[in-house]
Amino acid sequence: xxxxxxxxxxxxxxxxxxxxxxxxxxxxxxxxxxxxxxxxxxxxxxxxxxxxxxxxxxxxxxxxxxxxxxxxxxxxxxxxxxxxxxxxxxxxxxxxxxxxxxxxxxxxxxxxxxxxxxxxxxxxxxxxxxxxxxxxxxxxxxxxxxxxxxxxxxxxxxxxxxxxxxxxxxxxxxxxxxxxxxxxxxxxxxxxxxxxxxxxxxxxxxxxxxxxxxxxxxxxxxxxxxxxxxxxxxxxxxxxxxxxxxxxxxxxxxxxxxxxxxxxxxxxxxxxxxxxxxxxxxxxxxxxxxxxxxxxxxxxxxxxxxxxxxxxxxxxx
Amino acid sequence: xxxxxxxxxxxxxxxxxxxxxxxxxxxxxxxxxxxxxxxxxxxxxxxxxxxxxxxxxxxxxxxxxxxxxxxxxxxxxxxxxxxxxxxxxxxxxxxxxxxxxxxxxxxxxxxxxxxxxxxxxxxxxxxxxxxxxxxxxxxxxxxxxxxxxxxxxxxxxxxxxxxxxxxxxxxxxxxxxxxxxxxxxxxxxxxxxxxxxxxxxxxxxxxxxxxxxxxxxxxxxxxxxxxxxxxxxxxxxxxxxxxxxxxxxxxxxxxxxxxxxxxxxxxxxxxxxxxxxxxxxxxxxxxxxxxxxxxxxxxxxxxxxxxxxxxxxxxxxxxxxxxxxxxxxxxxxxxxxxxxxxxxxxxxxxxxxxxxxxxxxxxxxxxxxxxxxxxxxxxxxxxxxxxxxxxxxxxxxxxxxxxxxxxxxxxxxxxxxxxxxxxxxxxxxxxxxxxxxxxxxxxxxxxxxxxxxxxxxxxxxxxxxxxxxxxxxxxxxxxxxxxxxxxxxxxxxxxxxxxxxxxxxxxxxxxxxxxxxxxxxxxxxxxxxxxx
Amino acid sequence: xxxxxxxxxxxxxxxxxxxxxxxxxxxxxxxxxxxxxxxxxxxxxxxxxxxxxxxxxxxxxxxxxxxxxxxxxxxxx
Numbered sequence: 005x006x007x008x009x010x011x012x013x014x015x016x017x018x019x020x021x022x023x024x025x026x027x028x029x030x031x032x033x034x035x036x037x038x039x040x041x042x043x044x045x046x047x048x049x050x051x052x053x054x055x056x057x058x059x060x061x062x063x064x065x066x067x068x069x070x071x072x073x074x075x076x077x078x079x080x081x082x083x084x085x086x087x088x089x090x091x092x093x094x095x096x097x098x099x100x101x102x103x104x105x106x107x108x109x110x111x112x113x114x115x116x117x118x119x120x121x122x123x124x125x126x127x128x129x130x131x132x133x134x135x136x137x138x139x140x141x142x143x144x145x146x147x148x149x150x151x152x153x154x155x156x157x158x159x160x161x162x163x164x165x166x167x168x169x170x171x172x173x174x175x176x177x178x179x180x181x182x183x184x185x186x187x188x189x190x191x192x193x194x195x196x197x198x199x200x201x202x203x204x205x206x207x208x209x210x211x212x213x214x215x216x217x218x219x220x221x222x223x224x225x226x227x228x229x230x231x232x233x234x235x236x237x238x239x240x241x242x243x244x245x246x247x248x249x250x251x252x253x254x255x256x257x258x259x260x261x262x263x264x265x266x267x268x269x270x271x272x273x274x275x276x277x278x279x280x281x282x283x284x285x286x287x288x289x290x291x292x293x294x295x296x297x298x299x300x301x302x303x304x305x306x307x308x309x310x311x312x313x314x315x316x317x318x319x320x321x
Numbered sequence: 322x323x324x325x326x327x328x329x330x331x332x333x334x335x336x337x338x339x340x341x342x343x344x345x346x347x348x349x350x351x352x353x354x355x356x357x358x359x360x361x362x363x364x365x366x367x368x369x370x371x372x373x374x375x376x377x378x379x380x381x382x383x384x385x386x387x388x389x390x391x392x393x394x395x396x397x398x399x400x401x402x403x404x405x406x407x408x409x410x411x412x413x414x415x416x417x418x419x420x421x422x423x424x425x426x427x428x429x430x431x432x433x434x435x436x437x438x439x440x441x442x443x444x445x446x447x448x449x450x451x452x453x454x455x456x457x458x459x460x461x462x463x464x465x466x467x468x469x470x471x472x473x474x475x476x477x478x479x480x481x482x483x484x485x486x487x488x489x490x491x492x493x494x495x496x497x498x499x500x501x502x503x504x505x506x507x508x509x510x511x512x513x514x515x516x517x518x519x520x521x522x523x524x525x526x527x528x529x530x531x532x533x534x535x536x537x538x539x540x541x542x543x544x545x546x547x548x549x550x551x552x553x554x555x556x557x558x559x560x561x562x563x564x565x566x567x568x569x570x571x572x573x574x575x576x577x578x579x580x581x582x583x584x585x586x587x588x589x590x591x592x593x594x595x596x597x598x599x600x601x602x603x604x605x606x607x608x609x610x611x612x613x614x615x616x617x618x619x620x621x622x623x624x625x626x627x628x629x630x631x632x633x634x635x636x637x638x639x640x641x642x643x644x645x646x647x648x649x650x651x652x653x654x655x656x657x658x659x660x661x662x663x664x665x666x667x668x669x670x671x672x673x674x675x676x677x678x679x680x681x682x683x684x685x686x687x688x689x690x691x692x693x694x695x696x697x698x699x700x701x702x703x704x705x706x707x708x709x710x711x712x713x714x715x716x717x718x719x720x721x722x723x724x725x726x727x728x729x730x731x732x733x734x735x736x737x738x739x740x741x742x743x744x745x746x747x748x749x750x751x752x753x754x755x756x757x758x759x760x761x762x763x764x765x766x767x768x769x770x771x772x773x774x775x776x777x778x779x780x781x782x783x784x785x786x787x788x789x790x791x792x793x794x795x796x797x798x799x800x801x802x803x804x805x806x807x808x809x810x811x812x813x814x815x816x817x818x819x820x821x822x823x824x825x826x827x828x829x830x831x832x833x834x835x836x837x838x839x840x841x842x843x844x845x846x847x848x849x850x851x852x853x
Numbered sequence: 854x855x856x857x858x859x860x861x862x863x864x865x866x867x868x869x870x871x872x873x874x875x876x877x878x879x880x881x882x883x884x885x886x887x888x889x890x891x892x893x894x895x896x897x898x899x900x901x902x903x904x905x906x907x908x909x910x911x912x913x914x915x916x917x918x919x920x921x922x923x924x925x926x927x928x929x930x
Contacts, residue, residue: 623881642905642908643905651896655894655897668886671886
């Protein structure tokens with residue numbers, strides 16, 4: 005009897021705690037997706053403010069991705085709507101979180117996962133923390149106690165901050181790659197091992213895309229600082245085992261001729277705008293060839309994309 | 322891989338929950354094994370294959386303990402058989418043998434610690450000497466892997482052997498019990514340094530987990546997490562920058578950082594102790610306290626009876642008294658007393674013993690001249706304190722100041738705290754020279770600008786950060802004040818109704834979750850004491 | 854109890870009532886230097902050797918306990 009009573013007390017206690025955390029989460033969650041509202045990774049999460057089911061394809065990955073893929077260029081060339089969910093130092097568990105967010109309001113036909121993050125370590129604490137933070141945002145946004153206002157206590161969440169460049173980060177900086185960095189894709193038979201955790205994340209994402217009838221494509225954007233043939237081999241086998249496409253643009257030097265003197269912003273780590281244009285052009289072709297998407301060019305519902313493109317062109321100059 | 326580097330990690334929480342669950346499920350006899358298993362699992366996770374050092378230490382302690390005890394038994398037996406006049410000689414010869422064993426044991430255990438921890442420091446200094454003498458010879462510095470926690474369990478091993486040697490406790494034949502004493506997972510990384518008589522028996526008993534112990538242990542753990550996450554980690558933002566490049570900061574900012582570092586060190590270490598002692602309490606093990614509100618101390622000497630208590634008592638029992646009571650020093654005391662009187666007589670041998678204590682204390686914290694300086698700093702302060710005590714009494718009497726009145730006590734407390742903070746500045750500084758430079762800068766660069774124009778809020782910690790630190794420190798202060806009055810807070814809470822108990826738990830948890838310095842933008846502070 | 858013990862104590866640290874106080878160590882009436890003096894004096898006055906094991910707060914918290922320790926050590930010796 006005493007034992008039962010204690011278990012009951014414990015349950016009541018836990019229920020109370022969860023209730024409090026849910027309430028606190030309501031207060032602490034940013035009420036919009038803008039920087040001012042306290043949103044995390046504003047660029048990567050900008051799709052939250054896009055119209056429901058309006059985006060055809062998503063790109064998920066880390067900083068090499070947001071420096072390489074220009075959704076508005078794809079829009080202008082084809083009328084397809086894409087979003088670039090790249091964030092600095094993104095880990096694959098966050099990529100999975102991102103994917104789940106995507107499918108809440110969008111139903112893309114195709115999802116590209118950039119594989120640079122496959123070799124980024126994920127501590128168990130980090131994974132647990134992201135998972136908890138996603139379920140109970142108070143853990144993630146607790147630091148907003150510094151700028152809570154009255155609105156936070158009664159307003160509903162409304163994502164209304166449109167990210168003009170759709171996740172791409174424009175940069176024209178040039179810092180040439182060292183000569184010895186250029187031979188980074190020397191042929192090799194070895195495979196660089198991925199951690200089990202990271203592998204599992206990719207498998208989960210594949211499963212999730214299948215569930216939502218989306219095609220998952222693994223890609224690697226050109227980056228001498230990050231890529232190697234051993235990594236290429238490992239991702240190729242992973243793609244085979246998952247039965248999905250893998251596009252390693254590091255090997256496509258003819259289709260995507262990056263000039264490492266002028267088209268990288270930090271010595272071969274990230275591409276700058278001219279480099280990104282080439283990568284984007286190649287991916288545009290891939291999208292067209294896939295035949296999965298339709299153009300929205302003349303659809304008045306998508307007029308805002310043209311405005312975004314014009315603004316982007318002003319920025320580019 | 323799954324690694325644990327602190328008691329404030331998810332991994333430790335999982336490990337603790339796992340241990341509690343298995344401990345509760347298994348019958349009494351198996352519970353001991355559960356504790357031992359988790360202790361070794363924990364040690365393996367923090368030190369990997371270096372776990373072998375702990376095993377060897379435990380085996381050696383077990384063996385030497387029995388060896389001492391056998392020799393003692395043999396001595397007793399022989400003493401009965403022989404005539405009275407020969408007893409003294411026999412006892413002396415056995416004492417010599419026992420002393421020999423002890424020397425060997427200390428050499429073995431402390432020697433291992435010394436080689437692992439101080440080799441690079443020693444070689445570095447030898448090389449510097451060579452350089453100074455113009456000898457162009459540089460000894461290579463080996464990179465030795467030091468198992469975390471060795472400074473703590475080695476002291477436990479030594480204390481156990483000394484206690485057996487002094488016949489304070491019988492040698493333990495049971496290897497399991499001894500292994501549990503040496504490796505108990507909550508305390509192996511950062512102490513408290515336990516005596517065999519403190520914990521071995523309660524570990525061995527492995528009593529069922531009591532509901533009240535679970536609740537009170539849980540509260541204590543949360544309180545520790547609060548200290549660490551809300552205060553220590555948040556302060557780190559400013560402290561690490563200022564100490565890394567003090568030249569970029571004004572004197573006043575350095576002074577503030579010294580104050581903050583002292584608060585941080587206290588919150589980190591005593592917070593860890595709260596987690597450790599709370600965890601042990603759940604398993605029915607009462608670990609000795611390591612802190613007793615040190616910032617209420619009137620003198621430096623009192624401070625060290627309230628800060629890292631178990632290290633202090635270790636040095637007192639195994640270094641200070643044995644040295645000051647050794648035959649030559651005893652003679653010195655008696656002689657000096659006749660010549661110098663009561664006050665200054667014992668000071669001489671006391672000072673010699675104290676010097677050794679503080680040299681060891683400084684060295685124990687790490688191989689570096691700043692740690693040795695830290696030890697010497699406190700040695701000198703304590704010595705000065707003892708020397709001028711009669712003078713102070715006379716002066717205060719002349720000035721009609723009551724030494725028990727509140728203002729005088731406050732003056733003492735503030736003075737002691739400032740002295741401690743200066744010591745911690747050197748303790749934290751990156752090298753002794755930097756320490757002096759920082760200390761000097763406080764007095765040479767006396768601009769108050771960063772405080773008056775608010776620039777201080779741009780050095781990593783903004784205004785809300787300062788405010789929440791202030792609030793949290795105030796909470797600590799009030800709780801400390803209540804404890805100083807002799808109230809046992811958690812027991813007082815346990816007597817209240819369940820709604821209030823829940824509310825306190827909820828408040829503490831929410832306070833930590835909201836105001837803790839964790840997540841994006843924060844880098845948690847590495848446990849400071851685990852590296853000592 | 855021997856008057857000599859009280860004389861020694863008074864000599865080392867006046868200001869304390871040794872007949873009633875039972876927290877000499879716990880309340881810091883006797884600090885470690887006082888203990889060093891005290892042990893040296895006691896050994897001389899009562900012809901005993903006080904080993905380090907005996908130097909625990911319990912044995913020095915009151916005059917009575919000190920006396921008990923001395924008697925015990927005399928018997929053992």
